[in-house]
Amino acid sequence: MTTTTDTQIHPAAAETAEMLSGAQMIMRALRELGVEVIFGYPGGAVLPIYDEIFKQNSIRHILVRHEQAAVHAAEGYARSTGKPGVVLVTSGPGATNAVTGLTDALLDSIPVVCLTGQVARHLIGNDAFQEADTVGITRPCTKHNYLVKDPALIPDIIYEAFYVATNGRPGPVVIDLPKDVQIEKAPYKLSGQKAHRTYRPQVDGDEEKILNAIRLLAKAERPIIYSGGGVINAGPEASELLVAFARETGIPVTSTLMGLGAFPASDKQFLGMLGMHGTWEANHAMHDCDVMLAVGARFDDRVTGRTDAFSPGSKKIQxxxxxxxxxxxxxxxxxxxxxxxxxxxxxxxLWRDLKAKDHQPSLDAWWKQIAHWRAKKCLSYTDSTDVIMPQKAIERLQALTADRNPVISTEVGQHQMWAAQFLGFDRPNCWLTSGGLGTMGYGLPAAIGAQVAFPDRLCIDVAGEASIQMNIQEMSTANQYKLPVKVFILNNEFMGMVRQWQDLTYDGRRSESYSDALPDFVKLAEAYGWKGIRVSDPKDLDAAILEMINHDGPVMVDCLVSKIENCFPMVPAGAAHNEMLLSGDVVVQPSSDEARAVV
Structure with missing residues (x-):
C-alpha cells in the first residue's frame, strides 16, 4: 500500500455538475477510484446501491454468505494486491456482523472501506427495524467512520475514506449511508483539493534521527533487524530496500508473523520468525543484541514476552x-x-555515502553465536510412519507447491503457527493471516479474496478442523464464482492451541477443547460442489497434496494428523522472550479416559 501525502486530482472536479442519486454517486466515485470488486451481502437498507450495481458491469460484486466473511475477503484481496478492499453490507445485523472483520483489519493495518446501509434519516434514534448505531459501534474498531446526512457530500466522503484507509498506517474506514440519502438526488461535485485538510501522515523520517540510527548500527557488534507487517504495507519497494540494507550491513534479520515474506525466508541472513512460537535463534538473537532496528513493527506482547526482560541493555531504533x-x-x-x-x-x-561498512566492527563472532543457536534445530520433531505429523504435512505442502508461488492464508491456531514456521515465504503479499486479533474463520474468505484478485494463482487456506467451521459457509461463495480455492485441514479433532495451553498450564484439564461431533469433510465438500480428499496414511500424503493442487476447481483436504502434538518452540505465559520450551521439554500423557482421543 503506497503511502503519499497527496490525494488524487479528482477527475470530476472540473466537470459540469450532474444530478445523481446518492447510490449513483457511490458507484461513480468507486469507479473513478479504480475499484474492481466489492464483497457484500444485500439487505433492505442498501437496495438502492444494489440496484445501481445491477445496472453496470465495470465493478464486480462477490456475494458472500456472511458479512464477517465479506470483510475478511476484502482483507485477503487488499493484503495480496496492495489495493484497498471494498465491502458493502446492510444496516443493523449486516453492520454488526462486519465488526469482527473491521477489528481484524484495524489490528493488522489492512486498508478496507466498508459501506453500510442505515435506516432513513428521520428514523435514526427511533429503534427502527434493523437500526443500529453503526458509527458508535464501529468507532473503536475503525481508523475513521462517517454518517452521511447530505447526498451532496457523498463524493468527497468516499474519496476521503479511501485516502484515510490507505495513507499513513492503513486501516478500515466505515461509511454509514441512510437509505433516503442513497435515493435523494444532488449535484455530483468534488472539492478538487490536492491534499487532505488535516490528515497528512509524515512520510519522510527526520534526517538527524536517521543519522543517529546509522551511527548506532555502524558501531554495533551484535545488531539485528526486526521487521514487521509495516514493511509489507509500505509496498514492494520497502521489501526490496529491507533486503538491500541487510545486504549492505550484513545484519541478521528476523520477522513478526505479519512480516513474513518481507525478507526472503530462504536467505542465509534470515533467522526465522520471532515471538511466542518463533525460532530459538531469532528470540535469542533479539535478547542478546546490542542494537535493534525495528522496521514497521510495534513490539506487541506476542513478540516481547515479559516487557521488563525484553532485550535488556540493547539500543533500540524504531x-x-x-x-x-x-x-x-x-x-x-x-x-x-x-x-x-x-x-x-x-x-x-547514507550507509553507502558515509562508507559505514569501512568502520563497522566484524560481525563474525555474532554470526558464530547465531550458528550455535541454529544448531539447536528448534523446529525438529519426531516423525512417524503410523500417523501424519502436522509438521510433516506442512513441510510436504511447502515442497510440493514451492514452484507455484502460492498465496497462503490460514485460520487461527496450531496450524497457523506450523504454517508460519515451515512455509518459507520469499516474497511479500503471499501470506494472509490474522495476527493481532487472532480471528478464527479468517482463512477461507481471505483465500477467496486473493483468488478473486488472482484467478489463475494457487490460493491455499491452511486450516484446522475447528477454525474452518467458523466461516465454512463461504465454500458456497467459491463454488458460485468458480474460484479454485484449496483448503488444507490439519485435523487433530481438538482446538489444538487451546488443548496445548490446557495441558501445559492447567494440569491437562481439557475443558471443552475436544470436538465430539465433526462433520465428514469429504461429504461436506461434495455437498458444496467441491472435491473432497481424505488422507491419514503418511505414505499417501504427497499424492493427496498433488491431487489437491492439480485439480482445476476448489478442493478440501481432510488431513488426519497426530492428535496431541504440541507446537514448539513456545514462550510460556509470563516468561521472557528467550525462555522457550522446545519439543521434548514437556511430555504430555493423556489420562485413561482421554485415550480415545489420542493416536
Missing amino acids: IDIDLSSINKNITVDVGIVGDAASVLKRMVT
Missing part, C-alpha cells in the same frame, strides 16, 4: 508510520516516524 506506535509498548532510543520505504531508502543511501 521506524513506524504511526507516531502512536513509537514508545507505546517498549521505550526506544531512536524513534523515527515515517514510511518504511522512504526511511529505508534514506538509510541505504
Whole structure:
C-alpha cells in the first residue's frame, strides 16, 4: 500500500455538475477510484446501491454468505494486491456482523472501506427495524467512520475514506449511508483539493534521527533487524530496500508473523520468525543484541514476552508510520516516524555515502553465536510412519507447491503457527493471516479474496478442523464464482492451541477443547460442489497434496494428523522472550479416559 501525502486530482472536479442519486454517486466515485470488486451481502437498507450495481458491469460484486466473511475477503484481496478492499453490507445485523472483520483489519493495518446501509434519516434514534448505531459501534474498531446526512457530500466522503484507509498506517474506514440519502438526488461535485485538510501522515523520517540510527548500527557488534507487517504495507519497494540494507550491513534479520515474506525466508541472513512460537535463534538473537532496528513493527506482547526482560541493555531504533506506535509498548532510543520505504531508502543511501561498512566492527563472532543457536534445530520433531505429523504435512505442502508461488492464508491456531514456521515465504503479499486479533474463520474468505484478485494463482487456506467451521459457509461463495480455492485441514479433532495451553498450564484439564461431533469433510465438500480428499496414511500424503493442487476447481483436504502434538518452540505465559520450551521439554500423557482421543 503506497503511502503519499497527496490525494488524487479528482477527475470530476472540473466537470459540469450532474444530478445523481446518492447510490449513483457511490458507484461513480468507486469507479473513478479504480475499484474492481466489492464483497457484500444485500439487505433492505442498501437496495438502492444494489440496484445501481445491477445496472453496470465495470465493478464486480462477490456475494458472500456472511458479512464477517465479506470483510475478511476484502482483507485477503487488499493484503495480496496492495489495493484497498471494498465491502458493502446492510444496516443493523449486516453492520454488526462486519465488526469482527473491521477489528481484524484495524489490528493488522489492512486498508478496507466498508459501506453500510442505515435506516432513513428521520428514523435514526427511533429503534427502527434493523437500526443500529453503526458509527458508535464501529468507532473503536475503525481508523475513521462517517454518517452521511447530505447526498451532496457523498463524493468527497468516499474519496476521503479511501485516502484515510490507505495513507499513513492503513486501516478500515466505515461509511454509514441512510437509505433516503442513497435515493435523494444532488449535484455530483468534488472539492478538487490536492491534499487532505488535516490528515497528512509524515512520510519522510527526520534526517538527524536517521543519522543517529546509522551511527548506532555502524558501531554495533551484535545488531539485528526486526521487521514487521509495516514493511509489507509500505509496498514492494520497502521489501526490496529491507533486503538491500541487510545486504549492505550484513545484519541478521528476523520477522513478526505479519512480516513474513518481507525478507526472503530462504536467505542465509534470515533467522526465522520471532515471538511466542518463533525460532530459538531469532528470540535469542533479539535478547542478546546490542542494537535493534525495528522496521514497521510495534513490539506487541506476542513478540516481547515479559516487557521488563525484553532485550535488556540493547539500543533500540524504531521506524513506524504511526507516531502512536513509537514508545507505546517498549521505550526506544531512536524513534523515527515515517514510511518504511522512504526511511529505508534514506538509510541505504547514507550507509553507502558515509562508507559505514569501512568502520563497522566484524560481525563474525555474532554470526558464530547465531550458528550455535541454529544448531539447536528448534523446529525438529519426531516423525512417524503410523500417523501424519502436522509438521510433516506442512513441510510436504511447502515442497510440493514451492514452484507455484502460492498465496497462503490460514485460520487461527496450531496450524497457523506450523504454517508460519515451515512455509518459507520469499516474497511479500503471499501470506494472509490474522495476527493481532487472532480471528478464527479468517482463512477461507481471505483465500477467496486473493483468488478473486488472482484467478489463475494457487490460493491455499491452511486450516484446522475447528477454525474452518467458523466461516465454512463461504465454500458456497467459491463454488458460485468458480474460484479454485484449496483448503488444507490439519485435523487433530481438538482446538489444538487451546488443548496445548490446557495441558501445559492447567494440569491437562481439557475443558471443552475436544470436538465430539465433526462433520465428514469429504461429504461436506461434495455437498458444496467441491472435491473432497481424505488422507491419514503418511505414505499417501504427497499424492493427496498433488491431487489437491492439480485439480482445476476448489478442493478440501481432510488431513488426519497426530492428535496431541504440541507446537514448539513456545514462550510460556509470563516468561521472557528467550525462555522457550522446545519439543521434548514437556511430555504430555493423556489420562485413561482421554485415550480415545489420542493416536
